[in-house]
Amino acid sequence: MRNSAAKLPPRRLKLLLILLFTTSTFYLLNRHHILLNLHCPSPPTTTSDLFLHTSLSSTPPPATTLRHLFFSVASSASSFSRRLPFLSLWYSPNTTRALLFLDKPPLSPPPLPFFVSSDTSRFPYSFPRGHRSAVRVARIVKEVFDRGESDVRWFVFGDDDTVFVPENLVGVLSKYDHEKWYYIGSNSESSEQNLRMTFGMAYGGGGFAISSPLARVLSRVLDSCLMRYPHLYGSDHRISSCIYELGIELTREPGFHQLDVRGDLFGLLTAHPLSPLISLHHLEIVEPIFPRKNQTEAVQHLFKAVRADPSRILQQTVCYDHSSNLTVSVAWGYAVQVFEGHLLLPDILAAQRSFTPWRRRGINIPSQYVFDTRDYPQDPCKRPVVFFLEDVASGTGRVWSKYRRNNSHSCSKPDAIENLKDVKVFSKKLQHNAGLVILSVLHREKLQLLAMAPRRDCCDIIHPFKKSMVIDIRHCGVNELIAMNP
Known part of the structure; x- marks a missing residue:
């Protein structure tokens, strides 16, 4: 029997073969897609789906604690001996992992572990009137990682006059995935300093943190990189x-x-941003932050409040007294200000320029x-x-905190202010959630994630008051405004 395909003209035979090839290819691809879906579910398409997918498919790592941080x-x-009072405020040998990096062996051993940095004479340094020690300090990133410290999620860097609040730093770093590359810090308060250096740099005196994976890679390339930046x-x-x-980037x-x-940090400390205090620097250069104390005593006094409620330290709360026409601003753990009249909240949140620019000739x-x-x-x-x-x-x-009136000036004030001698503030201890609240709700094997931006607390002035004012700090109502009622 002769093949029927042989009777087809070449043109029709070619079209038939193309049709058969296309049909079979489509069938195989479709079958593969069905099998793939059976074994590999579709990727999550929403935030909640993504959280559910990752939560149910893998066990989340333990929460970040202070033991996961290593301070360099x-x-x-x-210099280290005269900076020990600042170091002792935040360093504890039982809870803090830290290492002091020195240029040469000390005459007497410091109270915390130390390491003498390697020689850096092979690295060029050409900045006019600068200090070659900048190269040594930069290489601390490599030297600390090369030590092979175990179970470190974050490497934290600062100077010997940097005062950290470790509990708050843990809370802030917990917001970030320590398995990814992160470089976390802040720039200078001075516009001129940022212009002279860069706005994208974490200033070392304020401290900064580098995630362990980024520190690993940076330690490999740092020496070759330093050769390109002698200027x-x-x-x-x-x-x-x-x-x-x-x-x-930062x-x-x-x-x-x-x-x-x-100069005087009062205006800066009484207008802290709505975020946890992590560090302070240059405290031996500025004026004492409390009256009738030296620099060291003043910072030690502040840390009494830090230890009582680290998350709330310097957090600003504003409340109004309509009957006496007063505005009260509480910078928790530091100072309370009582203003005559009604001040709008945005005006109070701006820092009073009690300080002066870093560059002494600046306006x-x-x-x-x-x-x-x-x-x-200028008039007190x-x-x-x-x-x-x-x-x-x-x-x-x-937490209960008491604030005593500073009688450094004799000024005439309304009776509601004139008679006040002290202010007592009651508050609940602020939790270390850094603005993130996680609700684990078991419902049909689903987990829900709720992220909340930080919100300023409200406060009430307890009446009546004469010589002593009592203030209660609380969470604001859902629709509550921080403003004086008409």
């Missing part, structure tokens, strides 16, 4: 430049404070700073009445 402190054999001034500028070359957290200002105008500022009256009688922290106590989740 840049110091020298000549830069500081260690922090060198580190940021090398991190830039790896394709990573993640800003406003709780790191370089404090590139001079003290708003453009000198990277945050909102307002005038600080035009300023609010200030009550500074006197004592603090805590127990069963509640």
Whole structure:
């Protein structure tokens, strides 16, 4: 029997073969897609689906704790002894993993572990009137990682006069995935300093954190990278430049404070941003932050409140007294200000320029700073009445703090203010959630994630008051405004 296909013209035979090939290909692809779906479910398409998918398919790592942080402190054999009072405020040998990096062996051993940095004479340094120690300090990133410390999620860097609040730093870093590349810190408060250096750099005195995976890669390339930057001034500028070359930019957290200002920090500390205080720097250069105390005593006094409620320290709460026409601002753990009249909240949140620019010849105008500022009256009688922290106590989740009136000036005030001697503030201990609340709700094997931006607390002035004012800090109602009622 002759083949029927042989009777078809070549043109029709070609079309038939193309049709058969297309049909069979479509069938095979469709069958493969069905089998693939049976074994591999579709990827999540929404945030909640993504969280559910990752939560049910893998066990989340344990929460980040202070033991997952390793602090590297840049110091020298000549400076560390006079900076020990600052170091002792936040370092504890039982809970804090830290290493002091020195330029040479000390005459007497410091109270925390130390490491003498390697020789850096092979690295060029050409910044006029700069300090070659910047190269040594930059290489601390490599030296600390090469030690092979176990179970470190974050490497934290600072100077020997950097004062950290470790509990708050843990809370802030917990927001980020430590298995990814992160470079976290903040720039200078001074516009001029940022212009001279860069706005994209974490200033070393304020401290910064590098995730362990990024530190691993950076340690491999740092030495070769440093050869390209002899013209830069500081260690922090060198580190940021090398991190830039790896394709990573700074993640800003406003709780790191370089404090590139001079003089009286009052206006800055009473207008802290709505984020946890992480660090303070240059505290031996500025004026004491409490009256009738030296720099060291003043910071030690502040840390009484830090230990009672670290998350709430310096957090600003504002409340109004309609009957007495007063506005009260509480910078928790530091100072309470009582203003005459009704001040709008945005006006209070701007920092009073009680301080001066870092560059001594600079004019003290708003453009000198990277945050909102307002005038600080030269006449003390035009300023609010200030009550500074006197004592603090805590127990069963509640905290009590007392603020004593600063009588440094004799000014005539309304009776409601004139008679006040102290202010007592009651509050609940603020939890270390850094603005993130996770609700684990078991319902049909689903987990729900709720992320909340941080919100300022409200407060009530307890009546009546004469010599002593009592303030209760609480969460604001859903629709509550921080404003004086008409």
